[in-house]
Amino acid sequence: MPTRLAALPHRHVLTLPTETSAVRLARETAEQALTEWGIGLRHPTVGPALLILSELVTNSVRHAAALSPQITVIYAAGRDCLAFAVHDRHPYRPPLYASVTGTAEGGLGTVMELVLGLGGTAVIRADADGGGKGIWITLPL
Template sequence: MPQHAALPLRHVLTLPAEPTAVRMTRQTAEMTFTEWGIGPSHPTVGPALLILSELVTNTVRHAAVLSPTVTITFAASGHTLAFGVHDRHPHQPPLYGAVTHSGGLGTVIELTAGLGGTAVVRADADGQGKSIWITLPL
């Protein structure tokens, strides 16, 4: 069972894979994190919002042709914040090879590692989609 599945706090958001999804994801994340007691001044929140923005932007730019929607799952406990960005495009990007590139996934990996977190890609059972999960300590 993935580590994030055991986290008691959950919120799921599904949006059209369009540019407005980035702003809506950030707004929903800020609201959800605050409701969970993870306020905007927490040192993990700013980087987490940037990571989310990069992941949703990548879905809109690269996966929308095969995935008309993007689903973002937020999960947390007292010591962990996790979120996954899911689309129905079969390409699974090599996350840790991305660090050599500026922006995009390179930024995601650098920020995640800098916070002591993890990043994984999980394929859908049918191989026709994937989720990128970020787990960060609080």
């Protein structure tokens, strides 16, 4: 990806309780941010990006709620790049690229198929204390 995440001019951070309503709120916030940033909701990357975001938030709600009462969603964009992350305080880091071998967990197989199909990247960044992680998705626009 040619654009460095730190260089992306548009950013928004949303912290939500780890509850099922977080999925809808994260998606609605993404739609609002993208519109404000001049990225049309009909752009071919946006629909899959919203599905990826929904799956990641759903996974945090399902699997991290016991240890993480909140999740944080970070949205970022630039002229040629859309990025977002879902962060929770559960230490488990699922193998993102397991979908290539057919061993992906939950919705991560779908997430990775979409990310790779769009020419994007995915990475898990562990918190410094090892007690949580953020899953970062970067997609070209």
